[in-house]
Amino acid sequence: MGKKLINDPDNVVKEMIEGIVMASNDRLEKLDGYNIVLRKDAPVEKVALVSGGGSGHEPAHAAYVGQGMLDAAVAGDVFTSPTPDAIFEAVKAVDSGNGVLLIIKNYTGDLMNFEMAAEMAEAEGIEIEQVIVNDDVAVEDSLYTTGRRGVAGTVFVHKIAGAKAASGAELKEVKRSAEKVIKNVRTKGVAINPCQLPAAENSTFSLAEDEMEMGIGIHGEPGTEKVKIKKVDEIVDSLLKDILTDLKIKKDDKVALMVNGMGGTPLMELYIANRRANNFLSNKGIKISKNYVGEFMTSLEMEGLSLTILKLDGDLTNLLEAETEVNLLK
């Protein structure tokens, strides 16, 4: 534990953002002085999409910037929401006068920082709307708590709202598409090994040789319960059961399925999990219109996976399949 391929823990985000921009083969740029990634051609004459959050979730969010998805991503420190001033800078950089949609994951910190940024933008006369993604079924949803977390399902919000914005839709319509995704997407995750913040001395939680954490989020928070490690088929079944129950999916429904690695999980294991997820859904008569396997929303080097189901209709399917220059979501 503890070894990392980095330089100074204090500079990881800045250096990473520079590396992401270089890897974009000239599609992206960094906003000077901020850990913000922009489309190089921003502002584009359309509704702009801005997302972001703490770092450590790569490829989220910077790698989702590009034609057909986000216009800007704001990176906070590792697992720490970005600050209002940075978010405000991103908004100003991408607004073409057609308004900006903020895509926020449901965490206290993110909500507050994005809200303050929205207040700043409004004060400058920028038309701004926000949606809050809360797809994690591991967390009980109740009026008296902070509600569910936003996790891997956020990527579908980026993709579909991005396609809607690219089609020339207005801010309110783009927001409506994003909200439709949020209503229809659910995720649950599991970890077999924790992660460690670059600036911290220990892992965020610890697990015995034969334990796993069910219901983990993407910030190295402990999950909902520690249980003995099981075969991945059993794990997949249990995650999907919780998701399907919550989403009220039934026979003949069409869905998109995302098998997401948490950062340290080998692809081999994701594919094995994907096999079971496909079989499980097929056995229930659920049709998988689109299947994604890889790393989409990670938690540093955590070993584990999450499953995301998005319930589709014709409209969502078209937007999901619409062109984008972001290879991960092709």
Add this chain to the structure above:
Amino acid sequence: MGKKLINDPDNVVKEMIEGIVMASNDRLEKLDGYNIVLRKDAPVEKVALVSGGGSGHEPAHAAYVGQGMLDAAVAGDVFTSPTPDAIFEAVKAVDSGNGVLLIIKNYTGDLMNFEMAAEMAEAEGIEIEQVIVNDDVAVEDSLYTTGRRGVAGTVFVHKIAGAKAASGAELKEVKRSAEKVIKNVRTKGVAINPCQLPAAENSTFSLAEDEMEMGIGIHGEPGTEKVKIKKVDEIVDSLLKDILTDLKIKKDDKVALMVNGMGGTPLMELYIANRRANNFLSNKGIKISKNYVGEFMTSLEMEGLSLTILKLDGDLTNLLEAETEVNLLK
């Protein structure tokens, strides 16, 4: 150590191959009874490309099957070359009468098994050629040893030979393109944490809290030397120096740069390494025409990275940039 998201260690390859095919959204299929992935439309009227090797290197090789790259990938057991009969089946399944190129990584086991398969194919009258990738500069190249290993550079061979075959070129020409890549591609890697075979009880090597292995391959073999862990910038510099010296790259040369994660490395770290690699090459006046960052040739959950440089000319650039349906190489 030791926890894995799998079912029975004896079934990992078969289950994984099924998961890969499911994840292909109908582009790929599994050859019945074998751990072989084929283009669904195979055989295609062109020179066919077959690659493969031990499993545990995902996305290699199965995820590189598709228009513009491979026609079939044969998966052996974890870190174990596939057997001649399986390779022969793959060859028969994709040959359209225009001949087949075998892309082999330079390992004793792979060489012998592919060679036996080629003998079987020739005996059936199939026109067959083979190329042997040996891009790993960590290993000394000498007539009296097994020579250099084939590692991440293999992916560029798949891409460029694939593009050449897609252009309608003949077997000999496709082979020549592949050999040109092999002549111009070099890789070196490092690991900070080892990996463990699903069926084994321990890691392949062990490292102290402050150690790393320089010059690792992709089979959990120990590397060329254990050294104290350094800042990633220093690691990148050292890897690139060895590669550039060997490739004899000079100012104004054009290259493709691949920063490859070994399976357990978080993307954040790969991007930080990519930043340094870009800066290092730019400072030497070397032009990066194309930059890839991600997981391309892994070693189960090993934590580490490799850097690959492919020296480009106009011809190789065009083939590298040619269309493919494999998202990873877009």
Add this chain to the structure above:
Amino acid sequence: MANKTKELFLKTADVIIENKNYLTELDAAIGDGDHGVNLARGFKKLKDKLENGSFESRSEVFKLTAMTLISNVGGASGPLYGTAFLNISKVIADSRLDLEDLVEISEEAIAGIQKRGRAEAGEKTMLDTLIPASESLKESRDNNLDLDTALKNCLQAAAAGMENTIEMQATKGRASYLGERSIGHQDPGATSSYLIIETFIKNSLK
């Protein structure tokens, strides 16, 4: 007054930076393990700015502190502490502060935190240190206690409040995701709030 306030925040910054690992470990147990890292980042920046600036009034120092934390801490604690100090900067005078002033200041800080975070007492957050501390000041004022005793009582109330978070189940912030498993751990934000109050009180008692 501005200079004394500047000194006070320099000391506070040192205390937070010294406790970076402690706060981070508390956060690792029930949150995401960055509370100490977050605050230390903000307070380090604040030290720079304070050391290189000159200030006219207490209010100015509080405002700089607020803006620096808002734009450097991030997470939940950045906007919360930032808004608290911003609210204080709006009411704090440069004259000698009496108990009545301290009550007002503490209430403003709490109001700011509640406006942003919409939490109540008993949800296992920084408010569970701050609200008892503020209540204690009010009680001391109502009972006409002298300032020194009032501050001592306030510090005791803050400490008790912080410790009481151990037994609470979190219903706000990241710790709420843990449900019942959040019980048995002291809240990191309640702890940093205690450290700030302690530094404030110890340095004004001297």
Add this chain to the structure above:
Amino acid sequence: MANKTKELFLKTADVIIENKNYLTELDAAIGDGDHGVNLARGFKKLKDKLENGSFESRSEVFKLTAMTLISNVGGASGPLYGTAFLNISKVIADSRLDLEDLVEISEEAIAGIQKRGRAEAGEKTMLDTLIPASESLKESRDNNLDLDTALKNCLQAAAAGMENTIEMQATKGRASYLGERSIGHQDPGATSSYLIIETFIKNSLK
């Protein structure tokens, strides 16, 4: 004869399967940690096929063994052992084997391995067990020793050959990537070859 050969290979399979972890650990030290796993997979398959088959000749059993190993072991050791047994199947008779026959058989096996793997003695491979074993048989034949003594000497030579690989630097196979660091470890393939020879000899001496 066919049945005795079948029994012999069933025993060999058991020995390899029992030593799966041992061989794998040896391979982890200087290779990729799969030698035991690879051979055990092939020999398990062989057991199935032997148990469910009936055979006319020694040669048939050797051929089945060869084909089963070639198409189930993979890696370097699959084609090497496969080719060795295939070569033996081409020369082995059903009559009682004398020392001359054993020399021929061992030379055929080695020739097969060398044809595929292009290695020589001293490169830290299975050949470093097999070549000394074969040389010992030849010496016994030249000195007209009786079969039992010859087999005992052969086993000793094989053991010594295997142990000598510890001090060798590998120049073939995966261990060669380690350069000088390959010194000090016993070669996994030399070890599996010894186990096979040992099983063959011990069971024919009885």
